[in-house]
Amino acid sequence: MKTVACYSIKGGVGKTASAVNFAYWSAHQGHRTLLIDLDAQGASSFYFRVRNPSKKNWAKRFFKTYEQLLDQIKQSDFNQLDILPAHHSFRHFNTLLAEHGGKTNRLRKVLKGLAVHYDVVIFDCPPSISLLAENIFAAADLISVPMIPTTLSQRTFGQLLDFFDQQGYSQDRIRPFFTLADGRKQLHRDTAATLRKAYPLFLEQAIPHSTYVEKMGLHQAPIDLFAHNSQANRCYQALWQEIASALNLNHPSS
């Protein structure tokens, strides 16, 4: 089982849109895929029309056993794709993790049991550097980091790398990529060039600024369903392919 985190310290950079489209293309390729919505806002759950669980304080049980997770999983409208929807109690994750000794391996442990059910697990992560984020870093095989090619994003990315250094985490699993990229803007072009040079593990494919990404909320669906021929859709498909290659994800045999 491979795990991919869609993570960023900043909000509004396209994490959820990316997580949703990655999950869609992963399932489309034939991998049994689970999208875990860790953000209490529940945006990726919304995109797949999956309601939040009704269980009170579900977050408390989240890290107990993987069977608890299995109970809450919902099948999406797409073959091979399931969703573990967010819950408003997820806003207490950091507190809950701190109460349990502040360990950073709780998430990885609870996910182990899912390996028999899924080939790919994708996290839609809340924007923060926190104990939850550290659990995500420990659990993920690949940390995809969407960023808008601006100076502020450059700074934030630097903060993330520093954090990894300080905590002794390997940066090899980090795969940044550009979103909301506007090739007409000199700033975007220059920032992108600088970052690619400084950090060779940047994914090749960038996601352009696109109205279709915004319209995902209107359609409540991955882009492929309502804008199959759009550039944004093709870019997400290609981006997922890069991630799949980085993870050595083989096409399921047929």
Next chain:
Amino acid sequence: MTTALSWKLKKPLAHEQISRLLEPYTVECIDTREMQWSVLDDPVWHIWQNGCTLLYAHHQPSLQLWQNNALQFSDANASPEARFPYQLHNQHLAERLHPLLGVRAFTEKHRAFWQQTTLAVRNDDRKIVCRLILIQQPQIFLLSLHPLRGYQQEAKAIRRQLSTLNMQPCASLTMRQILLYSGLEVTVPPKQLTFNLKATDPAQQAILHMLKHLVTSARQQEQGLVDDIDTEYAHQYRVALRKARSLISLFKTCLPQQPRNALKHQFKQLAQRSNRLRDLDVFLLDRNHYVTLLPPALGPSLDKAFQRIQRQRNREQKQLTALLSSAEYQDEVQHLMTTLDQAQQPLTNKGTKAIRPLAVKKIARHYRQICRDGLDIDDTTADAVIHALRIECKKLRYLLELFSELFHRNRIKRLIKKLKHLQDILGRFNDLTVQQAFLSHLATTTRDSAQAISLNALIAVLYQQHVQERRRVVGAIAAFTGEEGVMDIQTLTQDGDTL
């Protein structure tokens, strides 16, 4: 995916009807298609018996292999006329089918038609909570409910609403089940021909009864032979006739002399006509193996030799087809059946005795013969002597198989298995002798010097294999005729031993 629920309907159900019934859920038709399937298998249903279903989807041209109700392999480039794994483009599919089929061809066993409609049932958020699949066949209407994971409550509610319809629950609608509802009948022939013998049946009556069945069994292969579906039809045709000839020979004293001699002659005539075809088939079946025995440089000329053999084979096939389709052949078979009827009288002395004790005596005698002959065989024994032992083993094998229903099932099975092992080795040894002779004839009758070189090179390789195989023969005989083999025969042939 959670378990589906399925029903048979008394009449077709329209989308609008379901929509009204399932309010407040909305029901959307997301797919509807006409499907036409051919179920493919060999005469013994090997693919089906191994839990797989091979289908040609005419509506979406592709050859598909299903297992555990899931599509495992698909070959969109496969021709609907494909009959053997080697004809397929999808190598994975070919590799999966080959061990199931061996040398047998798959042909159409059944054709099924139905209209399949998939309905999505959505909640207020327009989230699909379950799918309904409607299957409409000419006479049967089926409905299955496929809940989505995490939506069990909704599935229960929908099921309750559907239960107001006049429906009968039925088995889960797997691909296999739907095919069975469409009228597919899977009739697996028994592995062994049985004759419904009783231990006390008079021998003459029993033998003639068995001979008639063997003729019927041979005749069942004729159409497949004429249509040239695969080489196994000729083989099974000949096996049935060989068993008949062996039966007459082994129990000759149970039959009156004149009809017995006539039967011998008639069966021999029938069998002889397919000798050449079978020899050529056996050779061609090993074609790929022979190619691997020689250096690649000799491949092209060897290929030419095989093409020559193939042309000979085609001519033989044509001749045999013409014969089997002829009025003369029908008369011949009718005459044989008349002779079998005439052989009921006069009653012979031996023929009035019970069949089982006679069979026991024969089995014991032939086993002893094998032991005696086997003792003298070593690395220097002439091929003809080993060939005679092979014939003796065949007689014993036929006895065990023909009369298996009169003995303890597991004991006879074990004995046949051990004998088969010895026969396989003797068979390979004999094949190598025959192949060298055949290739030698080809090499001396070709004007193509390159072909002659390839054929002679192949003969040399086969000769070396022949020498090695001879050593294995000695070991195999010792294993079969040793103490354990003796015990097996004694246990099998004990008086009063029954199934």
